[in-house]
Amino acid sequence: xxxxxxxxxxxxxxxxxxxxxxxxxxxxxxxxxxxxxxxxxxxxxxxxxxxxxxxxxxxxxxxxxxxxxxxxxxxxxxxxxxxxxxxxxxxxxxxxxxxxxxxxxxxxxxxxxxxxxxxxxxxxxxxxxxxxxxxxxxxxxxxxxxxxxxxxxxxxxxxxxxxxxxxxxxxxxxxxxxxxxxxxxxxxxxxxxxxxxxxxxxxx
Amino acid sequence: xxxxxxxxxxxxxxxxxxxxxxxxxxxxxxxxxxxxxxxxxxxxxxxxxxxxxxxxxxxxxxxxxxxxxxxxxxxxxxxxxxxxxxxxxxxxxxxxxxxxxxxxxxxxxxxxxxxxxxxxxxxxxxxxxxxxxxxxxxxxxxxxxxxxxxxxxxxxxxxxxxxxxxxxxxxxxxxxxxxxxxxxxxxxxxxxxxxxxxxxxxxxxxxxxxxxxxxxxxxxxxxxxxxxxxxxxxxxxxxxxxxxxxxxxxxxxxxxxxxxxxxxxxxxxxxxxxxxxxxxxxxxxxxxxxxxxxxxxxxxxxxxx
Ligand code: SF4
Ligand code: SF4
Numbered sequence: 001x002x003x004x005x006x007x008x009x010x011x012x013x014x015x016x017x018x019x020x021x022x023x024x025x026x027x028x029x030x031x032x033x034x035x036x037x038x039x040x041x042x043x044x045x046x047x048x049x050x051x052x053x054x055x056x057x058x059x060x061x062x063x064x065x066x067x068x069x070x071x072x073x074x075x076x077x078x079x080x081x082x083x084x085x086x087x088x089x090x091x092x093x094x095x096x097x098x099x100x101x102x103x104x105x106x107x108x109x110x111x112x113x114x115x116x117x118x119x120x121x122x123x124x125x126x127x128x129x130x131x132x133x134x135x136x137x138x139x140x141x142x143x144x145x146x147x148x149x150x151x152x153x154x155x156x157x158x159x160x161x162x163x164x165x166x167x168x169x170x171x172x173x174x175x176x177x178x179x180x181x182x183x184x185x186x187x188x189x190x191x192x193x194x195x196x197x198x199x200x201x202x203x204x
Numbered sequence: 205x206x207x208x209x210x211x212x213x214x215x216x217x218x219x220x221x222x223x224x225x226x227x228x229x230x231x232x233x234x235x236x237x238x239x240x241x242x243x244x245x246x247x248x249x250x251x252x253x254x255x256x257x258x259x260x261x262x263x264x265x266x267x268x269x270x271x272x273x274x275x276x277x278x279x280x281x282x283x284x285x286x287x288x289x290x291x292x293x294x295x296x297x298x299x300x301x302x303x304x305x306x307x308x309x310x311x312x313x314x315x316x317x318x319x320x321x322x323x324x325x326x327x328x329x330x331x332x333x334x335x336x337x338x339x340x341x342x343x344x345x346x347x348x349x350x351x352x353x354x355x356x357x358x359x360x361x362x363x364x365x366x367x368x369x370x371x372x373x374x375x376x377x378x379x380x381x382x383x384x385x386x387x388x389x390x391x392x393x394x395x396x397x398x399x400x401x402x403x404x405x406x407x408x409x410x411x412x413x414x415x416x417x418x419x420x421x422x423x424x425x426x427x428x429x430x431x432x433x434x435x436x437x438x439x440x441x442x443x444x445x446x447x448x449x450x451x452x453x454x455x456x457x458x459x460x461x462x463x464x465x466x467x468x469x470x471x472x473x474x475x476x477x478x479x480x481x482x483x484x485x486x487x488x489x490x491x492x493x494x495x496x497x498x499x500x501x502x503x504x505x506x507x508x509x
Contacts, residue, residue, distance in 0.1 A: 004431015017223075032221075039500070041225035054225055056500050065357060071301040072290035095300050097232035101358035102500050107232070107283055137283025163456050190500055193428075194357045 002063075003081040004144055005199035006158070006177045007187060008055045012165035015040055015083050017055035019157035020167060026145060028158035030112035031119070035104075035142035038091040048076020055166060057157070058083065058104040058142040059190065059198030066096035066105065066141075074138075081171075081199060084145050092136035097139055101194040109137040144168070171199060218501070223427060227433050230359055230495035236281040238488040241349045243273035244307075245371050246481070248345040249379030255339055257398050261391040262383050263318060270345060271311040299355060305350035309341025346375040359495040361424050361434035370416045374484050377409040381459075385477040388470045403468065410480075412458045417451070417487070430498040437494045447490050455483010 015038055023029065023036045035058040044050055060083045067075045067083060074089035075096055085096075097105035113131045116123045123131065134140065145155035153159065158168040169178035178201075181187060187201030219226035247270030254262025255352050277374040279285045292308070294452045295301040313334050326334055350368030380402050387393045393402065424435035459476040466472045 037223055039219070039223055039225040054500070065355075068297050069300065069352070069355065071292075071294050071298040071304070073288070074290075074295050089287075089290060090284065091287045092231035093288075093291060093300060094237075094281070094283070095298065095352070097420070098230050099356050099358055101497060101498050103228050103358075105232070135284065139283070191498060196357075 001079070001172055002170050003172040003199065003203065004060065004149065004168065005081070005178055006144075006155075006187070007058065007167040007169075007181045009163075009165045009202055010052060010054065010165065010202055010204050012163040013038065013053040013055055014163055015051075015056060016162065018160050018162060022156040022160035023142070026148075027201075028127065028133065029086075030059060030108065030127075030131065030134070031117050032112060033106050033108065033140075035106075035140075054202070055157075055199060056102065056190075058102075059102060059196065059200040060144060062197035062199060063195060065099040065101070065194075065196055069095040069099040071095060078146070080149075082149070083141075084143050084146065085138070085140055087133075087138045087140065090135065092137040094139060101191050101196060102198075105141050107139050107141045108134045108136055120162045126156070141144040164188050208324055208382050219370060222459070227430065228497040228499075228500050230492070230497060233281075233495075235489060235492075236277045238492050239485075240274045240277035240281060242485050242488045243269050243277060244303075244345050244349060245373075245375035246273060246378040246382070246484070247271075248310065248342040249372075249375030249377070250382045251342045252339055252346065253376065253379040253383055253402070255317075255335070255342075257383070257393060257402070259383060259386075259393055260321065261386050263314070265382065265386070266342075266379070267311060267314050267318065270307065270342075271315075274307070280362075282419075299348050299352035299390070303345060303352065306341045306344025306348055309337055310345050313338035313341060319427075347372050353491075359434075360428035360431035360498065361420075361495060362428075362491070363431075364420070364423050366420050366423065368415055370413070370420065370487075372474075373409055373413045373416055374487070377406065377413055378484055380406040381408060381477040381480050381488070384473050388473040403463075406476075407460075407463050410456065410463060414456050414460065417456070428498065429494045434494040435494040437496070438490065443490055443494055446486055447494075449482050450486040451490060454479050455486060456480075459483075 015074045017038050019036055020034060020038060027035060029035065034048055036055065039056055040047060041054060042051050046068040060081055064077065064083050067077060071093060072089050072091050074086045075083065077083050079175050092107065097167060112178045113134055113136055115121055116127055148155060158166045168177055169176040171178055173179060181203055185203040189201055189202050219228050234452050247266045251266030252264055279288060279421055280290050280352050291300055291304045293301065295305055316326060316334050321332060346369045350371030353362040383393060383402050384406065393399050397416035421435060424431040439442045459480045462472050462476050
């Protein structure tokens with residue numbers, strides 16, 4: 001069985017947010033909507049300070065709380081482990097958003113879609129074709145670029161990352177690059193105490 | 205006064221919807237959802253008590269508060285109201301689904317019970333099952349919202365069994381207070397024994413609510429990181445005034461003092477009901493506003509930098 005997951009190499013990430021831009025472009029995300037963000041966190045105190053960049057994304061949790069609470073059946077997990085949202089079924093109740101410990105759900109507001117990127121109600125041709133995929137009022141999130149994955153490609157953020165800080169692959173294959181990295185460099189999951197069994201790992 | 209303003213969200217430690225690592229507020233469930241929860245618990249609590257007392261004005265008002273008020277505010281919250289019916293589909297796993305089934309049973313069989321009492325529309329052998337199914341539905345409505353919140357591991361402040369307890373206690377307290385208010389307005393509760401029982405119950409429920417809210421704060425103070433932030437917001441930070449003055453003072457201490465030390469008359473009864481309901485409504489709003497998510501990942505914690 002395939003079980004897709006991602007590894008973030010924190011040592012390599014330079015915080016350029018090229019992944020964020022690639023994701024917005026690939027998914028035609030309206031103003032204010034992000035499926036992935038590279039967060040920055042400072043540690044230490046002057047003069048011994050350092051800044052670390054932390055890429056974040058939906059963790060496609062094996063025990064996804066967002067799926068468990070969804071009353072309409074809109075959130076489901078594919079056989080390959082990708083957690084999906086069927087916008088046609090979503091009622092916009094927000095239960096998934098308050099259940100996700102990683103704050104990875106976003107509501108698509110009518111004003112975001114109708115207002116356009118410049119906020120003047122004029123949609124560019126790019127926006128016109130892209131926004132047709134969204135249902136206003138529904139909650140959405142990253143789907144690991146499932147269409148690209150189905151076509152044998154890497155998710156857009158992974159393909160774009162200039163430092164190879166994002167690695168995507170099959171966690172069930174012990175010889176895959178992600179499995180080896182997690183094994184060899186002690187991959188850690190975000191907020192493991194929430195018992196969601198994230199399929200995203202951080203290595204240093 | 206209750207706004208999670210940009211100033212508050214962006215200050216040190218609170219990341220909000222930014223590219224900083226830190227605490228984040230939940231803002232997905234807000235005032236309309238809090239109002240729907242308030243209507244659900246108040247209406248169901250009033251309905252159950254009124255059914256037990258066979259107090260028809262309370263039964264009808266309870267049905268209206270939940271059937272009309274809760275439904276209206278849920279629909280205003282919903283992103284796609286036209287598809288809301290789909291929420292009935294997953295009672296096997298979702299408390300929201302179970303709650304919707306509860307509302308359907310409560311309002312459906314409750315209305316049938318009222319029609320039966322007035323027009324005798326239900327065959328005799330079915331009257332008892334209709335009565336019991338309506339109460340069962342209302343019981344589900346009075347607790348499910350607390351369960352929906354307590355199942356959210358994301359927000360540590362909510363992730364406690366005290367949430368459904370507080371839902372139930374507040375629901376029955378609001379119900380008993382409204383029974384007293386209706387009685388004071390001239391809709392008489394049947395007999396003196398029942399009246400005395402409601403007053404005693406109201407006092408016990410008020411003390412129980414106080415204990416539960418204090419336990420929630422204690423849990424939050426000594427709980428996970430996110431819960432501790434919620435505790436600080438409610439007791440020391442920008443939510444502290446509405447919480448300490450509104451929820452604790454106006455909503456619990458003042459009505460409790462009146463109940464314990466003042467005679468029961470029209471003014472004291474209406475004051476207790478009014479202040480109690482204001483405090484309860486603020487509680488519902490502030491528990492949502494104080495929902496804090498733990499930082500997604502802190503390198504200092506994970507990699508011991
Ligand atoms: S990260 Fe959040 S949205 Fe993604 S699968 Fe896990 S719980 Fe669901
Ligand atoms: S907002 Fe949509 S996807 Fe999220 S829980 Fe509600 S119905 Fe499911």
